[in-house]
């Protein structure tokens with residue numbers, strides 16, 4: 063079965079998919095992206111990711127390539143064409159293709175869009191979550207607009223590689239004042255001794271994860287005490303539990319930081335219960351999304367993407 067990609071208005075075989083060498087995403091990282099988890103063929107936290115995508119585009123003054131309705135159809139089609147039951151959808155939108163120049167190209171330059179899909183074995187992730195992961199820490203060397211989901215990810219790549227070389231699952235990044243910002247591809251949380259769920263507040267310092275937002279809502283609805291404030295590595299080491307969240311890993315317990323155990327070095331019940339209720343809620347929402355008639359009505363009418 064061949065993988066299918068979507069590039070600038072066309073569904074093409076993954077191996078034939080290509081963009082122009084002067085796509086600005088390629089030359090300047092002048093592009094934004096989103097990643098959806100797919101469970102049972104449905105995109106998880108669909109609206110949250112769409113809203114953040116619109117914000118990232120707007121912050122960088124990149125024109126949306128098409129309406130949300132058209133994009134929804136294409137995303138759903140990508141899931142179907144690639145037979146994705148459980149997996150990930152990656153979407154990238156650039157400022158388009160233009161002769162290399164730092165200054166923005168003319169306003170009528172068409173934005174570039176590409177989408178890929180891949181299956182993921184969530185059972186493996188479940189096993190990983192059951193064991194917990196170790197993390198390392200490093201200074202956060204990224205730019206000052208980490209709230210924008212831009213493809214400028216080199217510091218994140220270096221951090222994740224350092225973690226892999228150290229045999230760890232993630233790298234937590236630390237700001238100039240000694241507080242954890244987030245991890246290379248996930249948000250960071252701790253559970254304090256009195257059972258309060260703590261994570262850094264959303265600001266320009268971190269990417270406001272969609273999983274983070276959903277989990278917050280879930281915790282508050284369940285009457286769990288929550289606090290948005292920065293915390294240090296030492297506080298995390300003396301916490302009852304620690305974990306990371308992202309669309310691809312959901313909630314994964316952290317059992318070791320820089321070679322030192324968090325609590326007894328095993329995933330805590332609090333984290334594992336939260337993970338289970340996150341997955342159940344996200345699945346439920348995804349099922350509602352797939353049944354939302356507006357998405358399919360647009361498809362039947364055959365609305366074409368603007369691109």
Ligand code: PLP
Nearest residue numbers: 247248249269271272273308309
């Ligand atoms: N922070 C960073 C730097 C990320 O790259 C990601 C996900 O890619 C996240 C946080 C988590 O965001 P989300 O929950 O929307 O996947």
